[in-house]
Amino acid sequence: MRVILCTALGTALAFSWGATGADAQESLFMPNGYGVSSPAVMTHSESDSEWVSFCCEAEEPACDCPSCDASADGCGDEIGCGSGVGCGCPACVAAKKGAAKGNRCAQSHAGVFYANDFSYLKDPKYQGCCLGDGLKLMPVGNCGRFGTLDIGGQYRLRYHHERGMGRSSTTAPPNQGFLDTDNDFLLSRLRLYGNWKVNDNVRVFVEGIAADVSANDTYNPRAIDENYADLLNAFFDAKLTDEFTLRVGRQELLFGAQRTVSPLDWANTRRTFEGIRGLYKSGDWTIDGFYTNFVPVVPDKFDEADYDQSFYGVYSTYAGYEKATFDFYYLGYDNQTVGAPVATDFSLHTFGSRVWGTAGDGWLYEVEGAYQGGRQSGLGLDQSAGFITTGLGHKLDNMAWDPTLWFYFDYASGDHGDGSYNRYNQLFPLAHKYLGFIDAAARSNIISPNVLLTMKPQAKWDLLMWYYYLGTDSATDVVPGVGFAGAQNTTSTDFGNELDLIAKYSMTARSNILFGCSHLWAGSKIIGTTDPDFFYTQWELNF
Template identity: 35%
Template structure:
C-alpha cells in the first residue's frame, strides 16, 4: 500500500453535510439517494489544490467496496503482485470578467476592464513497485485568450511537465517508510498561506529538487531543498537556480479533527537587484521564516490560529517581520443549510519607514495560495495588510455549496505598499498621505457538484475602493472599484 499524504485543512474551512442524501445533481435527478457522502479522491468542495499524486483511490482495493465508477479501471491497476499503475487528469475552463483588473496602475492600461478565458488540461501516470519505488509524471498545457492588461506568467504554459519525479523508500522507522522524492514536484503544506501549488492560477506552481518524508498516523515530518520552476510558454520550463528554497515542516495530530504544524522555511534569492534596501541600495535577500499553526474542531466549535516570524537579510538591511492569523468559527449542524460561520483577523507586517532604517519590516510572502484569502480579489497579498473578515458557508442541498465573505482591508503602514499575492507592488504612496484604507470587499461563490467528476463554479468579488486606492490611481479608471465575475467548469477523471 503506497502511502498517501492526507489533504490538510485550508483556512476558513466549512463542514459539509453527511448522512443519507443526494450528493450530486445527477443523483438527485435519478432519485439515487446515498447512505452517506461518497468517497472522492479529488476532494468535493472548494478550490481543489490537492496534488494528483495524493489522490487516494485505495478504497478500490477493499473487497467490500460498493462505490463504483466507469473510470475505476484506470486506477490502481495491479500488474502481478508487485506493480501498481494509475492514470487520470483534469480539464478546466474559466471565463472571467473584471473591472479595474488586478488594480493595475500603469498607463495606458491602468484601470482597464478585462474579459478573457483560461483553459488548461492535465494528465498523469503513476507507477509503483510495491511501496519501494515510484515514478510519477504529470503533463500540463494551459492557455489564455488575449487580456487587456499584461498576462501573468502563470496564465500560459504549453505542453510542460508539472510533476516528474522518482520516489525511493530508503528504510523503515517504526514500521513506516522513510522516503526520498527526487525531481520536479509540487509542494503543499498546512493552510497554504506559505506553500501551495496555487491551483487558482492557470498553471500550477511547482519546484525541482529533493524532499524527504516520514509519516505515521499521528506525525508528518517533511524536509526539502528545491528551486522554483519558472513557467515558460515557449518551451519546457526550467528552474531559477538563483533561488533556493529549503524547509522542515512538522505536523502532529492530536486526533482526527485537530492538529498543530511547526515549520522552518528558508528562501534565498540571489537574482540581480531583487531587493531594495537602505537609501535605495540594490541587492539580494535571504529570509528565514519560523511559524506554527493550530487548527481543529470540537463540539461544533472551530479554530484556526497561525503565525510566523521572519529574520535574515534584505540588500543592506536586516529583516524583522511577521504575520498572524486568528480565526474562530461555529458549525450550526442542526440548522437548515448547515451553516458554518467564521470570524477572522489576518495581519502581515509592513515597514513604517521603507528603505530608511537598518531593518526591513515588511513580511515577505513565499509561495502561497493567493486566491483563497483576501476576498478572492487576486490583487492583494499577505504583506503590509490587515483584514478583518466574516466568512459564511452553507449547503442549501447536499450537492450545492454557497460561501459569502465580508472583508475590511487596510494597510499596516501607510508609507509601505499594497502588494499582490506574488509579492509585487500594486500601489504605493511613499508620503503616506493616501492613508491606509484599502476598502471593504465582498466575496461569494456558488459551487454545483454535478457528479464525482464535474464541478461548476460561479464566483463574484467586489472591492469598494477606499481612500488609498482612489488617491494612488494614475487614471480615473484605476480609482474605480474592482469587480470580478468568474464562471468555471472542471472535469476530473
C-alpha cells in the same frame, strides 16, 4: 471485464455532460470546507504495505493471503483475483481503518495529484464506477508482476470578466489596476499524470500540463496564465524504512492551510519546484524536510529550475490530541537572481506554527503565525517581520442550510523604516484563498478583520460569502498586489473593503461548476478611478 466496462461507461458519460464526474474534494474556491481548515496534507501517497499484491498466476485463482475473521471485521473469506483492481483482504483493512461512507470516489483526488487515493477500488464490496476508475491500479506486466499504474488528470475551463483589475494595454502603466480597464478571457488547462507504483518501496510519478488563454486584444496575459506544454511533477520515491521515504525530482509542494506553501491551483499554470525531500511518519508525527529550487514558468519554453532561487525547510505536524492538531515549520528562501531589482536580493528565514481543531458544541478555531528574519541584501537591511491569523468559527447545526460562521483577523507587518526591513514576505502561498478573491492584497502590510459564512442548501450546492475590511500596518508602506498592482499613497491606512460570493454545484462525483463574483470598494490609500469588479465561472472535471 469490470475495468473495460467501467472505462467505457465513464468515457461515454463524460461526453454527456450530465454525468461527467466532479471533484468533491477540497476546492480552491471553497478551500478546506470553506475556511474550516483541514489537517496538513501529507504530500505523498501512503504505502500500501497492508494490501496484498497482485497474485494472479492463472485465470481466477484464489489469493494467497490470510483469511479474515468475519465476526471481528465484517469481512468475508479470501478474495479472488482477475478483477483487474487488485486482490488481497482489502475489506478487512478498510473495516479496521473505518472505511469512508457514501461515494468514496468523490474524495479520491487531492490538492496534489501524487497524493490521490484510489484504495477504495481494492475493496470487493465497492460497487461504484466513476470516470477514470478503469485507468487506476492497472497491473503492469504479467498480472501485476511489475506493480500497478494509475493514469488520470484534470480538464478545467474558467471564464473571467474583470473590470478595473488592470492587465490592459490601453492604460499607462499598462498593467496597473484601479483604472478603467475591461477584460474578458477564457482560461483552459489540461493536466495528465502517470503514477507507476513498482512495489511498496518504489514508485515513479510524472505529471504534465498544457495551459492557454483566449482573450480580447487589449488583455496582457498574466505570468500564471500560459504554459503550453511542460512538467509539473517528475520524481521517484524510495521507501528506505517503514517510516522514511526519499523523493528526488520535480515536485509540487503543499503544506498546511497553504498560507506559506502551495502549488497555487488558482493559477492556470500551477507552481512547482525541483529538488530532494525526506518524508517521515511515525505515530502521531509527520515530518517533511526538503531542499528545492523554484521552477518559474516560461510559456513557450521548457521550464527549468532557477538555481538562484532556493527554497528549503522542515514542515511537521502532530496529531496526537483528539480535538487539536499542531503544525511547526521552518522555511528558508534565498533569492539571488542576477539583474533583479535590489528588493528581490534576500535570504529569509521563517519560523511558524499553526493549531486548529474543535472546542465542542460546534465551535471551531484556528491560529497560525510566523516570525521572519534574515537579510535583505539588496537593500542592506536586516529582515524583521511576521504575520498572525486567528479564527473562531461555529457550526449552526440547528439552522436551515447548515451554515458555518467564521470570524477571522489577519495581520502581516509592513515596513516602518525603523532601520530594519519589516514587510513580511508571503513566500509561496495560495494567496487567492485569503484576503479577497480579487487578488488586490498580498499577505504583507495588512490588517484585516473578516467574516466568512458558508452554507449548503442542498446536497449538491455549496454557497460562500466572505467580507473583508482591508487596512494596513504601515501608512508609509504599500500593500503588494497578488494579481495586479495599484498606485497607492503613503499617508493612509484605509485600503478598502471587499465582498466575495461563490455558488458551487457538484454535477457528479468528479465534476463541478461554480459561479463567483467579487467587488472591492477602494479606500483612501488607493490612487485610481475605478473600483474593481470580478465575475467568473468555472467547470472542472477530474478523471
